[in-house]
Amino acid sequence: MGAAALGRAAGAVGARALRGAGCPVLRAGWGRRLWAPSGGSAAAGVASGSGALSPFDRRLKRKQKNWAALRAEPAECEYLRREVGGRIADRVFDIPRTFPLALDLGSGRGYIAQHLTKETVEKLIQVDIAENALKNAVESEIPTVSVVADEECLPFKEDTFDLVVSSLSLHWVNDLPRAFREDTDEIQVNYPGLFEVMEDLQGMGESNCSWNRKPLLHRETMLAAAAIYREMYGNSDGSVPATFQIYYMIGWKFHESQARPAQRGSATVSFGDLAKIDGLLSRGKK
Numbered sequence: 113m114g115a116a117a118l119g120r121a122a123g124a125v126g127a128r129a130l131r132g133a134g135c136p137v138l139r140a141g142w143g144r145r146l147w148a149p150s151g152g153s154a155a156a157g158v159a160s161g162s163g164a165l166s167p168f169d170r171r172l173k174r175k176q177k178n179w180a181a182l183r184a185e186p187a188e189c190e191y192l193r194r195e196v197g198g199r200i201a202d203r204v205f206d207i208p209r210t211f212p213l214a215l216d217l218g219s220g221r222g223y224i225a226q227h228l229t230k231e232t233v234e235k236l237i238q239v240d241i242a243e244n245a246l247k248n249a250v251e252s253e254i255p256t257v258s259v260v261a262d263e264e265c266l267p268f269k270e271d272t273f274d275l276v277v278s279s280l281s282l283h284w285v286n287d288l289p290r291a292f293r294e295d296t297d298e299i300q301v302n303y304p305g306l307f308e309v310m311e312d313l314q315g316m317g318e319s320n321c322s323w324n325r326k327p328l329l330h331r332e333t334m335l336a337a338a339a340i341y342r343e344m345y346g347n348s349d350g351s352v353p354a355t356f357q358i359y360y361m362i363g364w365k366f367h368e369s370q371a372r373p374a375q376r377g378s379a380t381v382s383f384g385d386l387a388k389i390d391g392l393l394s395r396g397k398k
Contacts, residue, residue, distance in 0.1 A: 218281020
């Protein structure tokens with residue numbers, strides 16, 4: 113069963129590195145500075161094998177995330193996950209209801225769960241492809257259950273959850289063209305250099321897992337790329353920016369406590385009448 117089988121309850125967040133500008137809001141470790149902008153802005157693919165419908169090696173992504181979760185200080189490179197997890201939780205809080213059962217798809221170490229409350233989510237199922245991430249999950253006040261599963265092949269029946277969220281995971285899912293079409297956030301991080309960007313991406317478990325990736329980059333190539341990047345995009349203080357564009361979507365099941373739209377044709381006032389009222393009010397002011 114693919115992710116599309118979740119039906120009406122669906123939500124996702126992905127990220128990809130781009131250029132951009134912003135204003136400072138938070139500091140991260142090792143001189144990495146976290147920024148935010150002044151203004152916001154199908155069926156699952158084949159799980160194995162390369163090709164146009166399956167550009168990512170999911171088995172490699174599992175190894176990368178498992179390796180990152182076993183680092184001595186895994187949280188050092190997860191400043192972006194913490195920030196986005198809090199922003200997703202804020203969007204859940206905007207929905208005026210309680211969700212009995214929710215799913216965090218690609219939960220990692222649980223940076224959404226740590227921001228949620230029992231008044232919002234009564235129980236959360238955390239699903240991730242990497243068992244080490246689930247074993248090292250951060251603490252949360254809400255009851256959670258960990259399930260090791262691939263986002264492309266979920267072990268749940270249709271219409272199981274009242275709410276589905278996801279953070280920084282679905283951008284590695286094959287054949288997911290509809291997941292990134294809503295309005296976006298940009299978070300800019302300033303790094304000492306391009307090598308630190310690559311080091312932190314590896315520490316996040318975000319190394320490239322495309323089937324057509326190059327197995328090895330020569331040092332001369334990396335040095336040239338770092339110099340060109342600094343020349344083209346470098347800041348006046350010598351740092352270089354990397355901007356992560358965050359795509360948000362969130363969906364939930366209908367509940368009886370929520371208002372329903374009126375039936376079509378049941379209105380007692382037409383838009384034409386409203387226009388006449390506006391005209392009468394304008395005359396009265398004169």
